[in-house]
Amino acid sequence: MKRAHGLITGAALAAAMSTALATGAAAQTIKIGVNEPLTGPFAASGTYVVNGAKIAADEINAKGGLLGRKIELVIEDNKSNPTEAAAVAEKLITGDKVPVIMGAWGSSLTLAVMPKLMEYKVPMVVETSSSSKITTSGNSYIFRISPPSSVEATEFKSIMPSLGIKKADFLVINNDWGRGSAEDFGKIMKAQNIQVGLVEIMDQAAQDMSAQLAKIKATDSDTIMVTTAVEQLTLVLKQAAALGITKRIVTTGGSQNPDQLIEQAGAAANGSMHLTTFAPWYPDKTPNPAATKYFLGEWKKRGYAIAGATESFRGYDGIRTIANAIQRAGKAEPAAITDALWTTDFPGLNGQIKFQKQGPTGKESGQSMPNLYLIKIENEKIILSGS
Structure with a gap:
């Protein structure tokens, strides 16, 4: 009986040690939530954004991470559905304990997430959504790097x-x-x-x-x-x-992916014009040519189609924006990250990322003002306006 009791105690101790090691390992990473559509009607776009985010995370981790720790992307599928997007946000915050989120691609998806951010006081960098309501409805945990339709x-x-x-x-x-x-x-x-x-x-x-x-x-x-x-x-x-x-x-x-249109629509795309916020076809004409070439090089190295570059760069810049704020905050806590986001000022792939206040006084959201390009598809080639 004594021997059996000893075996049980040893097994319990081993389990406890395993749990402690796992918890310790998790504590060594800084978690960043990623709330994107990976299935449903917007799946292609959401996947592009996530792949761009992974390039940023790998780049940051290769340089030593943040605050002496690696970053870990906790990626969840909002299924192109507003209800799912809100549920994903709750899961990321309460279950995964992320101190900051990037998301949620579509405007309806982001608007559905916003009450959760206010409830739990967790900031979110909005990488894509363009509805003006996102930054004018009074949510001080929203920081958008893409331009609103206005x-x-x-x-x-x-x-x-x-x-x-x-x-x-x-x-x-x-x-x-x-x-x-x-x-x-x-x-x-x-x-x-x-x-x-x-x-x-x-x-x-x-x-x-x-x-x-x-x-x-x-x-x-x-x-x-x-x-x-x-x-x-x-x-x-x-x-x-x-x-x-x-x-x-x-x-x-900015979600048209002109290369994909040429591939899938063929001649039907000729003559169409598109407002975009990134010009990967002309890296030397982007605000940060060196960074653009690095990003595009990594994108191609991983075997991704160039068609995704016009969206994936937002995932790349979104994670870099969050990392920049965490590094300056000195700790991976929601309040500190929120404060640091307000003083963000660094070069993104489509212009300086710096947040202006929008919305009701005392409840302002942050809005960055990226560059905008008009391109035209002619003879199944992409022409930059003014080129």
């Missing part, structure tokens, strides 16, 4: 005269991103005496947009403003070509 529209204002737009129709995804884009661009156009015609919407899972496109074809507009992710945009371009639509197509939101 900023995109303002930047587009200086480009519009060269395009000679007289009247524009809109075809947008039926969520906060799409509807917000139509509203923001519509305001800018009306202020420039450009007529706004139809505003047609499409569900995010829709495969057939021919009915909306047929209505738009019948109008006297010269331009169609389109906002949606690359998978659906590919279908829009193909269906527009099949209907014989010759109107100019301009896309917004």
Whole structure:
């Protein structure tokens, strides 16, 4: 009996030691939550962002990590669904104990996460979402490095005269991103005496947009403003070509992946124009050519298609923004990281990352102001406006 008791005690001790070692190992890393769509309609875009984030994490860890510890990305799939995005945020914060998150790609996904950030007082770097509501609704834990549609529209204002737009129709995804884009661009156009015609919407899972496109074809507009992710945009371009639509197509939101459009839509993509926040085809014309070339080199080294670079760079910059804040904060705690994010000032791949205050006084969110590019697809090649 004594021998059996000793064996049980030894087994329990071994288990306790194993748990302690595992806990100790976990304590040696700094966790960063990543809340992205890896399945569902936005899966391709979310995967690009995550792969960019991994390049940043590997780069940081190869240089010794942060505060003497390696960083660990805790990556979760929000399934392109707002309810799932909120649940993922709760899991990351309460289960994985992350002190900061990057996410959540789509505007509706990010808006769903925002109450969780306020509840638990955990900051999130928003790498993609463009709805203006994200930084104007009063959430002091939001720090966005991508431009809201209002900023995109303002930047587009200086480009519009060269395009000679007289009247524009809109075809947008039926969520906060799409509807917000139509509203923001519509305001800018009306202020420039450009007529706004139809505003047609499409569900995010829709495969057939021919009915909306047929209505738009019948109008006297010269331009169609389109906002949606690359998978659906590919279908829009193909269906527009099949209907014989010759109107100019301009896309917004920076999630078009022009290389992917050329590959998947072929000649149907010719003539289309796209607002992007990164120009990987012209690294020497980006704000930080050396960093751009390093990132693109790593992207290609891992065997990733160049098509993903226009989105993946945001995951790369998002993690670098978080790491920059943690290093300056001197500790990986939510309050300290939040404070440090407000004093961020370093070169990202598409411009200086520095947060301005937006939203109600005392509840401001942080908004960085990246560069914006207009590119055109001609003969299945990408041409940078002004090149």
